[in-house]
Amino acid sequence: MPDVSTALSRPTPLPRRGLERLDLMLLCAEALDLNGGEAMVWMSEQLGYQSLFPNRVELWKRRCHNPLRRSTRRGQLQVQDTDALIRILSAMAERLYPMVRQLLSAAEPESVSEQRWALFRSRLQELIEERLNLRRVGVRKLLDPSEGPQLCHQLILSLALCAGNGGVERLKASLLDPEP
């Protein structure tokens, strides 16, 4: 178990759960934005990660380290790769913040909010069925009608709190959480 006090001061690779959550949050960003895959590549270029992710295949290969993926890749992801993915996710969350906020707001009319959540969940479900291994318990929980909405809400709340430069360290710290 990594020492909690010094976990962020030295480069620590993300644990398995952290990789799962990072890829799921990127998947949520894609579900919010229909052109999310392209936006991710564009954001990577904007942040200066051309050397790390010269094309979308390289980006996809890094994301395939998620153990929940259909075609998962073995081995440890480098710290610089995970840091780059975290920064891309925070930048995308900042760009999508108005949509994320609408989903989380209690001031919105109940029917409108339900429609938005239903649309988001249906898009996320399509992406999950396309890319993730449906036999994994974590994936089945996401698709479960009783547990799924709560997990989706937690993912969207995490996206809202990691948006922008101020959210990068917060998100990184949460992805380094140990297994309960």
Add this chain to the structure above:
Amino acid sequence: MIKLSHRYEQISCRLTVEGFPDVSSGQGSQAIGILTGWSLALAGHTELEGKRDHLEALLQVVAPYARHLISGAPRAFGDPVSPVAVHPDGSRHRLELRSSQPNTPPMALHLDDAELADLVRCLDQLLLDPRLQLNLQAPTPQPLRRSELRKRVPLGRRIAAPLCGMAALGLAGAVSWMVPIPKPGSFNPTEGKGTSSVAAPGNSSSSGKSAVQEKTPTPGKTATPGKTAAPGPAEAPAPAPQAQTSQETGTRPGSSPTPR
């Protein structure tokens, strides 16, 4: 000197800080090094104002609360006497503010997730603004401890494994207690060996039995009263090979086996 004012805005939140540059430490004309006051306007709530201590107290509770919330393990921050406290309240978040002036009741604000996210983003902007050179103390985000994350798992799932383990142990103990313990001396390994060695080679059980009858020394048959003059070694149960030899060879009438 002109008072400077910087504003950080989100949809439902507006944070304004006012102050002066600290010229003595060589700060630029647009930097705020001396904070004279700040105000926080949350949509639908009363506008809050305070000094540097109150802003630091707000940062000390809201930043770690957001850190716990992003991990899905919300918990209360701020004790009952601190100027600012925040704790989860159902699907909302209760922000309590206590005035330093006497006889002033604490103010409670109920924020939803979106309003809390707005507040957190405003505070992030404040901390990252290079124009603010106030050296505000805000806790650095750190990974949570395992004990802090344990509450995220439901109680039933947490105690299921130990309960199953204890039940399996009890069941195994009960089954082993029901098996009778063999008494000392009830098991004779030589008897078992003899029976198995004789019964195993024969195809029929009758041949096995005859073999036992032939080989087992019978004192009554060997030592016939009147035909044997003296009790010889045939009467003695041991040694068995000698008794067997005498029976197989046959004792002729009138001849008595004489012990040598």
